[in-house]
Amino acid sequence: MSFRAFQVEKTDTGFVRSVVDREDDQLPQGELLIDVHYSSLNYKDALSATGNPGVTRVFPHTPGIDAAGVVINSNDSDFAEGDQVIVIGFDLGMGTAGGFAQRIRVPASWAVKMPEGLDAHTSMRIGTAGFTAAECVQKLEQSGMTPASGPVLVTGATGGVGSVAVKLLAGLGYEVVAVTGKADQHEFLRSLGAVEFMTREEAAEGAEKPLLPERWGGVVDTVGGDILFNAVKSLRYGCSAAACGLVAAPNFAASVLPFILRHVNLLGIDSVQLPITEKAAIWSRLATDWQMDLADLEETLTLNSLSDAIDRILAGQMVGRGVVDLSAED
Numbered sequence: 092m093s094f095r096a097f098q099v100e101k102t103d104t105g106f107v108r109s110v111v112d113r114e115d116d117q118l119p120q121g122e123l124l125i126d127v128h129y130s131s132l133n134y135k136d137a138l139s140a141t142g143n144p145g146v147t148r149v150f151p152h153t154p155g156i157d158a159a160g161v162v163i164n165s166n167d168s169d170f171a172e173g174d175q176v177i178v179i180g181f182d183l184g185m186g187t188a189g190g191f192a193q194r195i196r197v198p199a200s201w202a203v204k205m206p207e208g209l210d211a212h213t214s215m216r217i218g219t220a221g222f223t224a225a226e227c228v229q230k231l232e233q234s235g236m237t238p239a240s241g242p243v244l245v246t247g248a249t250g251g252v253g254s255v256a257v258k259l260l261a262g263l264g265y266e267v268v269a270v271t272g273k274a275d276q277h278e279f280l281r282s283l284g285a286v287e288f289m290t291r292e293e294a295a296e297g298a299e300k301p302l303l304p305e306r307w308g309g310v311v312d313t314v315g316g317d318i319l320f321n322a323v324k325s326l327r328y329g330c331s332a333a334a335c336g337l338v339a340a341p342n343f344a345a346s347v348l349p350f351i352l353r354h355v356n357l358l359g360i361d362s363v364q365l366p367i368t369e370k371a372a373i374w375s376r377l378a379t380d381w382q383m384d385l386a387d388l389e390e391t392l393t394l395n396s397l398s399d400a401i402d403r404i405l406a407g408q409m410v411g412r413g414v415v416d417l418s419a420e421d
């Protein structure tokens with residue numbers, strides 16, 4: 092059967108994006124054929140669409156590291172036709188044709204059954220970005236963070252990971268301080284629960300100093316670079332920072348002083364290869380005690396509007412979550 096897909100082709104003049112018709116038999120091998128109802132846009136999809144070799148090497152390619160929909164054919168005894176599923180991470184949208192298409196075929200080991208309390212649309216408002224925010228908060232809490240630990244810093248706060256982190260933390264009773272480069276989005280961030288704001292420049296001040304005054308009870312960092320290590324240098328005694336992103340820079344100048352004088356922790360966060368049982372457990376929390384109404388964070392996208400959104404996310408201009416409606420006729 093034929094279906095519509097967003098496709099990136101490598102040409103002599105660069106990477107060209109278009110919406111094309113594809114056939115089921117052009118999809119890779121896998122036990123589950125899935126009708127994708129919703130996907131979502133993540134920073135990594137923009138890297139894939141612009142030929143970043145650390146993400147995608149073989150073109151033509153359909154990006155989309157997220158997909159939610161219904162199984163229409165299963166060769167795995169754990170899944171049946173009609174099951175609603177979520178697939179995020181692993182190789183989806185990187186080396187394997189991804190969720191910016193009305194159909195995917197994937198190994199059953201990549202899929203999580205839709206937990207009660209979520210559906211395809213609400214799960215893709217969360218998507219990899221929101222899931223990663225939840226993973227950060229879970230690991231910080233496992234490391235001892237509570238609302239009594241002190242204010243929590245969220246960097247890249249208007250972005251996909253950042254905005255969901257602000258909303259989740261505020262809902263759990265944390266005092267959230269947001270780092271944002273978008274002065275015109277303070278009201279939006281306040282509506283999610285942030286109570287104080289810093290510019291990116293303020294967050295990067297003092298990068299040459301070995302320690303900064305103790306301030307944060309926890310940090311969710313999506314940007315890396317000096318902003319991340321400044322945040323580590325400003326952690327209160329025994330507290331932790333979760334690092335998940337690199338939009339500012341992958342490198343930072345570090346010293347051991349915060350670790351050996353303040354007993355702080357730098358926690359690594361990866362949502363891609365996280366074992367499927369741990370993925371299912373976090374989705375289950377997001378469907379129950381961590382359930383959030385993210386409608387206000389959503390910008391609805393279609394296959395045809397994706398290209399423009401990819402340019403905006405690369406320029407750091409997206410706000411909230413881009414949710415791709417695969418049923419939209421445009």
Ligand SMILES: NC(=O)c1ccc[n+]([C@@H]2O[C@H](COP(=O)([O-])OP(=O)(O)OC[C@H]3O[C@@H](n4cnc5c(N)ncnc54)[C@H](OP(=O)(O)O)[C@@H]3O)[C@@H](O)[C@H]2O)c1
Nearest residue numbers: 134247248249250251252271272336337338339361362407
């Ligand atoms: N480890 C994992 O498994 C995992 C999973 C998901 C995402 N990530 C990573 O997390 C990062 C964020 O992803 P996302 O989907 O949230 O991206 P996003 O929606 O583009 O958000 C990133 C935000 O960072 C801020 N920003 C942009 N350029 C910046 C710069 N040069 N310096 C400082 N801040 C800047 C912007 O927010 P403000 O304008 O508010 O400052 C931007 O909205 C990416 O690096 C992504 O690859 C990792």
